[in-house]
Amino acid sequence: MKQEPDFIVCGEALFDVFVTGSTPSGMSLDARVGGSPFNVAVGLARLAQSVAFFGSLSRDPFGDFLAAALASEGVDTSTVVRTDAPTTLSMVSLDALGVPSYEFDGERRADRQLMLEALEYVHGRTRAIHLGSYATVVEPIAGTLRALVERVRGRSLVAYDPNVRLGVVPDPTTWRRALEWMLPRTDLLKVSEDDLRVLTPEASPDAFAAHALKAGVALVVVTRGPYGAAGWTREAKSTVPAAPVSVIDTVGAGDTFQAGLLTWLAEHAALEREGLASLTVAALRDALTFAARAAAITCSRRGADMPRRAELR
Numbered sequence: 644m645k646q647e648p649d650f651i652v653c654g655e656a657l658f659d660v661f662v663t664g665s666t667p668s669g670m671s672l673d674a675r676v677g678g679s680p681f682n683v684a685v686g687l688a689r690l691a692q693s694v695a696f697f698g699s700l701s702r703d704p705f706g707d708f709l710a711a712a713l714a715s716e717g718v719d720t721s722t723v724v725r726t727d728a729p730t731t732l733s734m735v736s737l738d739a740l741g742v743p744s745y746e747f748d749g750e751r752r753a754d755r756q757l758m759l760e761a762l763e764y765v766h767g768r769t770r771a772i773h774l775g776s777y778a779t780v781v782e783p784i785a786g787t788l789r790a791l792v793e794r795v796r797g798r799s800l801v802a803y804d805p806n807v808r809l810g811v812v813p814d815p816t817t818w819r820r821a822l823e824w825m826l827p828r829t830d831l832l833k834v835s836e837d838d839l840r841v842l843t844p845e846a847s848p849d850a851f852a853a854h855a856l857k858a859g860v861a862l863v864v865v866t867r868g869p870y871g872a873a874g875w876t877r878e879a880k881s882t883v884p885a886a887p888v889s890v891i892d893t894v895g896a897g898d899t900f901q902a903g904l905l906t907w908l909a910e911h912a913a914l915e916r917e918g919l920a921s922l923t924v925a926a927l928r929d930a931l932t933f934a935a936r937a938a939a940i941t942c943s944r945r946g947a948d949m950p951r952r953a954e955l956r
Contacts, residue, residue: 654680654778655754657731679776686902695719701753705730741892775804826858886939895947903937
């Protein structure tokens with residue numbers, strides 16, 4: 644009998660398109676597999692975790708490439724749904740510090756077409772699910788993921804990263820509503836400081852963490868880019884600096900951090916709500932440090948090129 648994966652990562656998969664130069668008649672483009680949940684799934688697989696991807700891929704050549712890329716990384720694709728809708732393309736621009744901004748061509752695209760019937764692909768029990776990004780705010784996929792969360796909460800750990808993309812849904816209120824719905828249903832919340840400025844512009848990270856913990860989250864982590872990360876439980880708080888690195892770009896850094904954090908928790912028997920809540924200050928610091936080291940490796944390379952487990956010995 645096939646063993647259930649420890650993780651199911653849910654959401655979008657797409658192509659990030661970078662402009663690399665110009666030609667006499669146009670531009671040179673570099674299209675790379677991506678999407679925040681796609682990156683987390685690949686990141687977990689590279690860190691030697693058993694993981695499946697739950698999402699909708701096109702039957703077009705881009706979708707075929709995404710499916711093959713997942714499989715080649717060791718990600719279980721038995722929970723992938725295929726559709727005739729085309730693949731989403733994200734145009735990526737990098738600023739002087741290598742920080743990306745995204746413009747999406749995603750309306751009526753394949754990654755949104757995850758219907759409620761697709762839940763039949765997800766059966767058995769997994770240790771944890773991870774979801775986030777715009778898949779939690781665009782329909783019909785958002786409704787399907789809400790139904791999945793309701794199904795597994797209390798049986799599997801629920802990890803969530805809002806990963807706000809105003810280029811997809813420009814109304815901050817939509818993202819805030821999704822966050823407030825998720826808070827009482829989330830065990831592990833990872834959010835960037837940049838996203839907090841959209842989601843809770845009046846609240847400090849400490850105040851937001853207190854709000855999230857009161858709402859029911861067991862572990863809150865705020866990533867701060869070059870300034871490191873902080874984590875809170877009801878009993879512990881820890882902050883860590885960013886790992887030293889020569890940054891090429893930061894594409895996929897937050898996704899790598901999440902994959903690293905989940906990996907550390909799995910390797911230290913803490914991948915359950917009680918395990919999160921009982922983390923000591925020292926353990927929380929170690930978890931954040933491991934995740935930050937993983938993210939730094941990705942930042943040292945072009946695009947979302949996540950590290951393998953051997954690189955984090």
